[in-house]
Amino acid sequence: MHGVKRVRYSREALAAHKERERAKLKEFQGLTAEVLSRKKGNDFDKESFELTTRLLHVNPEFYTVWNYRRRILLNGIFPTSTPVQINDVLSDDLSLTTTLLKQHPKVYWIWNHRQWCLRQVPDGPTDADPNGWRQSYWNKELFVVEKMLEVDPRNFHAWTYRRIVLENMPVKRPELSELAYTKRKIEANFSNFSAWHQRSKVLSSLWESGKRDKFKSIEEELDLVKNAMYTDPGDQSVWLYHRWLISLGDSKSVVDREIQSIEELLEEQPDSKWCMESLVFYKRLLLRSYGESLADEDRRKLASDCEELLVNLQRVDPDRKQRYMDLSQHKL
Incomplete structure (x- = not known):
């Protein structure tokens, strides 16, 4: 890379690096074999649980291990735990997924496990307020996902998860607030x-x-x-x-108005692919939806405009030339 000083390593340093990598691989393979053996044997003890933690830190995309972890919780840990203890375990698992998401924000399995944990929150902390813990967790989740979207506003995993959070909050967030957030x-x-x-x-x-x-x-x-x-x-x-x-x-006047607006933009941006594509789309929409009420001359003008636009699109977007040729041959 330009501007980056190339570092030359000695044979000894390279050999030591390769040896460390071999040792890491051997450790990972051994840990994987141990976890999968315990899974096959339906071992649901705390030692197995800790082994899944170690393995997921190395490879959080190992969905089989996430599934096994949940089975351990459901069959080994939760049945012998009080609601307070279950709450503590789930809190720890949420902390684990938070740590992993910082490094792997687009791994499905981490998001899935986080959602699963929230659905396992027990009633509490009092009979008078059975939603107390759940409400606290879901409210906190909205804060967490907003922090994730500050780091990457286009992370579609986080947006999908945000919708799940909003749907499950015991006290719903006003939709107008969400509208303002998206704006x-x-x-x-x-x-x-x-x-x-x-x-x-x-x-x-x-x-x-x-x-x-x-x-x-x-x-x-x-x-x-x-x-x-x-x-x-x-x-x-x-x-x-x-x-x-x-x-x-269902308004021709709106379509006409939007066409005029896009044509004005096309005058400023004469090679805008999306302006041209949209004009073809909306002019064909007029022909398809309102053609019978249009004068012959207006229909011919719309069809001619579409043909000209499709020819220009072949020039400005040659990678999709065949697509535009096919559209040109498709008569309404």
């Missing part, structure tokens, strides 16, 4: 597809419950997405969200 994430980075996706989920829920007027909020969303389009017209996330919004309505 902050989007405005920080318009290419955050996961944040757009989360926003669509929250909006759909608000519309279904009648807590937000659908058509009014679609107009507000179109303003938000227009700002994103002009900021980064090459970002796919923005255009996909825009298409989702348009698919929810």
Whole structure:
């Protein structure tokens, strides 16, 4: 690499390094064999549990070991433990997954085990407040996942887990608060597809419950997405969200207006692939949905525009040339 001083190692240093690597591999293989042997023998004692901890620190993607760990908890540790002791064990396992996620934030099995732990939290701490422990854990989880999203705002594992947390919190978080959260994430980075996706989920829920007027909020969303389009017209996330919004309505005037807006952007960005693709999509939408009510001249103009755009797309996006040729041959 440029600017990095190359270090030359002696034969002795290289040999010592290789020997250390062989020793680590041998230790890992031995530990794996021991854990799998205990799993086969249905050993559910604490020693087996500690061995799974050691092995998962080395390889947190070893899903078989995660499964075995849960079997040890369910069959060996929990049956002989009080609710307070179970709570302590689960707290330790959550700490383990927190440590592992810092190094491996996109390993499914770590997220899965964390979710499993939360679902095992016992009632407590008092009969008067059986949700006490659970509420405390789930509330803390929202804080944890927000910290993860500060490190990587586009980690879709964390976004998926966030939805699980929000669904399971004993005291639900207001959906408008989540809508505001997604907006902050989007405005920080318009290419955050996961944040757009989360926003669509929250909006759909608000519309279904009648807590937000659908058509009014679609107009507000179109303003938000227009700002994103002009900021980064090459970002796919923005255009996909825009298409989702348009698919929810049934208004030719809205489609006409959005076409005009995209054409204005195309004048500023004449080689914008996504502007062209979207114009083809929406003009064909007009032909497909409103063609019978259009004048012959308007239909011909829309079809001609699509043909011209598809030719230009072959030039600006040659890797997908055949796709655009196929679209051109597909007549509505």
